Amino acid sequence: MERKKKRGAYVALYVLVLAGLLLLIRSCAPQDIDSMLSENGIHSDQVMVVTPIDSRTHLVLYQNITADGLASGLIEQEPWSSRVTLPQDVLQDNPNEPISSHRSGYQMPDEKTFDVAYGYVHDPEITKLRLRYELNSSSEEVEADILEPSNKNKERLWYAIIQHPTTGIQLEIQGLDNGGQVIYSSQENED
Numbered sequence: 001m002e003r004k005k006k007r008g009a010y011v012a013l014y015v016l017v018l019a020g021l022l023l024l025i026r027s028c029a030p031q032d033i034d035s036m037l038s039e040n041g042i043h044s045d046q047v048m049v050v051t052p053i054d055s056r057t058h059l060v061l062y063q064n065i066t067a068d069g070l071a072s073g074l075i076e077q078e079p080w081s082s083r084v085t086l087p088q089d090v091l092q093d094n095p096n097e098p099i100s101s102h103r104s105g106y107q108m109p110d111e112k113t114f115d116v117a118y119g120y121v122h123d124p125e126i127t128k129l130r131l132r133y134e135l136n137s138s139s140e141e142v143e144a145d146i147l148e149p150s151n152k153n154k155e156r157l158w159y160a161i162i163q164h165p166t167t168g169i170q171l172e173i174q175g176l177d178n179g180g181q182v183i184y185s186s187q188e189n190e191d
Contacts, residue, residue, distance in 0.1 A: 098123035126175035
């Protein structure tokens with residue numbers, strides 16, 4: 001009889017420890033992106049795009065209603081913590097230009113740095129964007145993603161993740177037509 005009581009106590013203790021561990025693990029799961037943005041004053045109707053950069057990091061482009069412009073942010077989700085990084089700079093759009101653009105730089109906790117370039121494509125003839133820059137004596141090129149207009153976004157939004165910091169580096173944005181011909185170059189339009 002004594003043995004059954006001890007066994008019952010051990011089983012009860014095992015169940016309690018297991019339940020406690022499950023609750024602890026569940027509470028340490030990363031927050032969902034919507035609630036993280038909401039806690040930082042960004043509501044779902046302001047969000048234009050959320051896209052993964054890697055398995056735990058997402059880029060968010062949103063309409064910053066305080067600064068009245070398009071802004072970028074970074075969402076980092078770790079098993080034990082999550083954080084949102086929101087630079088204070090925004091794109092001041094100029095619909096009279098073929099392309100509007102802005103760059104924001106980010107530094108990850110592991111000291112890795114990268115830039116995000118984004119903006120709007122106003123010229124309907126431009127179907128592809130290419131970003132070019134010189135880095136360590138070699139020419140680098142990144143193709144931007146262009147999103148078609150939607151209910152949230154009346155313009156064609158574009159963005160590109162540049163895996164190197166480009167501070168102080170000349171970045172050329174080229175707009176190409178359906179035939180692959182360059183019909184816009186940010187370097188030619190800097191006058």
